[in-house]
Amino acid sequence: MKEITFYSTNNAWTNNGLVTMAQIMENFEEKVDVMWSDDNISFKSVDKPITDYIAQAMQILAGKGTYNFSTTFKLLNNNDELGSSYQPPKEYPTQKGEAKEEIIVITDNEREFLKKKKFDNKKKQQVWKMRMSYFGKDDKSYLDLGINLKDNSSFKRLISFENGKNTCPLCGMSSKTMEDVKNFFNPLFGEHHNNEIDGVGATRKKAKICPKCVILSYFALFDYYIPFYRTKGNKGVSYLSIPNTLELGILRKVFNNLSLKGQFIDFSDAFCTSYGTNIKNLSSTSKSASLITLLHNIKNKYHSEDEIEELTMSFEPIEKEEFKEINEWLIISSNNRIIHMDSNEKIYNILEPFKDPKNNLDVYLVPHFLNSLSFSIFNENDVEKFFNGILTLDPKKISEGLFRIAKESISNLNKIRVKYHAQNSSPLYLFTEIFLEKIMGESTMLDDNLKDACKSIGKTIGRGFSEDVGMLTKFAYSSGPEEFKKALEDASFRLAKISALDNKKSFYLDANHLETLMNSIDQNNFSDMKTYFVSFMSAYVLSENYRKKQRKE
Known part of the structure; x- marks a missing residue:
């Protein structure tokens, strides 16, 4: 199969995965053509099965989306007196269990420094730390799924995908095979009593979706650009935020603007030692604060063109009419509770730049x-x-x-x-x-x-x-x-x-x-x-x- 088309769905999580996959596939340039339409995205391979590139895109996303270089080594490196210069031995772990085996022995001086910082001061320090394992609870259901997608049964069904008598409740397309949807890879199908998602009623526990929508859900699971934050304290709760819209063109702009350096907190930065949020400018870890800040970061440009490394797209302005399409968001907690939040479309005017009377700067x-x-x-x-x-x-x-x-x-x-x-x-x-x-x-x-x-x-x-x-x-x-x-x-x-x-x-x-x-x-x-x-x-x-x-x- 050299070409495949994925359609927009009534499920915000799956749509997120579709746009995320398209962004990565665009980086394959001459090898893959990515064709955007109002309600679908098509992918065409030049030299080999398109599913090979889908698996490759997933591996890229899963590795980087799962692990961070340990905060310990960033703290040590940032202290001039210690003279530490630790670096990750690889871009990211590529095999199940490998992350737990990679350790570095630190010096006594470094241990003393960490102790004063009230930080983990064991002599053997783990190189990689889990980042966003909100829905996956172990290596088998999380890392192994993304790194070894070709071994996954859903992916094998994607390779042999055929139209059939079944209709997918998400994308509306026909499929010969259907699969049980589970909230560990698509939280919008969670069983929490508060999860009242449009189009999915009390039967959601028994829902089946097509292999295409399953794979797209996997992409969203590993998307490290999804805005998130963690509330403070030992009992802090993690939240993810995604726009609840079917408009692929709008989503393309939203995810693009939130995926450019300068628009979000970049964990690969040596001076980024807190993984509590990737939302730049976040002033308070509340749901409304995060959404105001997100809308600001989507609307207003902070990066410079020479900072763009991973994505082929630059910042795309969001017009006022387009802004209306992202006024409803889903806030997803780590216990899979879904909260709907709406913004007033006029907030677009509040987020505009104003002139400082002092010097006329924005x-x-x-x-x-x-x-x-x-x-x-x-x-x-x-x-x-x-x-x-x-x-x-x-x-x-x-x-x-x-x-x-x-x-x-x-x-x-x-x-x-x-x-x-x-x-x-x-x-x-x-x-x-x-x-x-x-x-x-x-x-x-x-x-x-x-x-x-x-x-x-x-x-x-x-x-x-x-x-x-x-x-x-x-x-x-x-x-x-x-x-x-x-x-x-x-x-x-x-x-x-x-x-x-x-x-x-x-x-x-x-x-x-x-x-x-x-x-x-x-x-x-x-x-x-x-x-x-x-x-x-x-x-x-x-x-x-x-x-x-x-x-x-």
């Missing part, structure tokens, strides 16, 4: 704010709510999450960490003056005058009451226009008194903006007005508390 929400503020000190549920509010452009979630983060900053003043970017304005300044305004503008329906008034008054109250939880709570939990107005009157009086008694403080509310706010609030616009106001008030509380911390230092 700045982005993810690297210049979300990845620059340490969220680890804050309650993870509040952080998740804040991120999910941005992801879905839900102003209520943004307001509530941001308020709780700001309130927590009052008692954790010394733990706030902000990472500055050379030549750019402060991350908190960029957030309050640029990003938050755009986010709230896209998610609320207020006229410009009322927006300006909310921001101005919210700024003064946030700064003036940055440590007064009681006063801030009056606004955050006000139930209607009248209660909100009473809080404004109280705040105005107290701020005027503070300013009059202390000539070093000036917290007078802008009279025009205060009048606009008092006269414009009604029951119809109260919800949007309150969320807009509280969001900015909270942002300025956070900014003011960090400013106080800096002044103390």
Whole structure:
């Protein structure tokens, strides 16, 4: 068989495998023609059976997708005083069990260094460590499957593939033979009670699919470019993220852009000593944070053309209409639980570059704010709510999450960490003056005058009451226009008194903006007005508390 065609399926995992296989096969250049269509990809071999190249592509992917050069040796190499220069003896292990046999004996000085780092300091160190064995539990079901694909029964059925009376529930094509689908190689067919995948009902445990879709599922299993992260702690959970779309052209762009150096964390890099995630710019290990960051990395280019080594394709811009096709994602945990997550299509506008007022350079929400503020000190549920509010452009979630983060900053003043970017304005300044305004503008329906008034008054109250939880709570939990107005009157009086008694403080509310706010609030616009106001008030509380911390230092 010199030519074979694989069709788009209703299964996101299988589609991932199809695009991954096509990317690798394109590197065979003159030997294999890869032909993309809207709903299928065809492969044509010039010199030998096309299945030989499929097996070769799998071996390339499986070896690199399974193992990492041990962190131990990277740590030793990166310490100049030790003079260590360890290198992997091979690109990757090629035989079952070989990885466990490859060890290097380290010196006593190196052992002492590792001990101080609270790292494994055994004299004999394993060269290779497993990377992404989320679904395979042992060598037989994982490494051996990919390295020795030609011995696999499913692959043998692919070689002798024929059309038949059976219809595959994934690709819709006919096949003479069908195989049981198992969640160890396709987690979307898992038996977890929460796995409600479109098109697969309660009978999924008995589902059978064609050999083509089985092989494509194997490719996804070893795809080391699939975005993943692991939550912190000894009981941390690993998650994978894949877009739930049937559009092969869109998937081609998504996986291409996430497979270019500079777009993801490259584990082959000598200075990459943490395998907790391959998502570049990830600020917090939450589901919403990872998806916002992924969408940013898909949309915005970070690599330079001379960094491209493995793939023949360069960065492909994602248009706004195309972006709508990747607004639904599947988050897959290591226990095979599937979580559907949606993004608002307007987040495309939030991820656009903005101009830094300081020097007119481009700045982005993810690297210049979300990845620059340490969220680890804050309650993870509040952080998740804040991120999910941005992801879905839900102003209520943004307001509530941001308020709780700001309130927590009052008692954790010394733990706030902000990472500055050379030549750019402060991350908190960029957030309050640029990003938050755009986010709230896209998610609320207020006229410009009322927006300006909310921001101005919210700024003064946030700064003036940055440590007064009681006063801030009056606004955050006000139930209607009248209660909100009473809080404004109280705040105005107290701020005027503070300013009059202390000539070093000036917290007078802008009279025009205060009048606009008092006269414009009604029951119809109260919800949007309150969320807009509280969001900015909270942002300025956070900014003011960090400013106080800096002044103390």
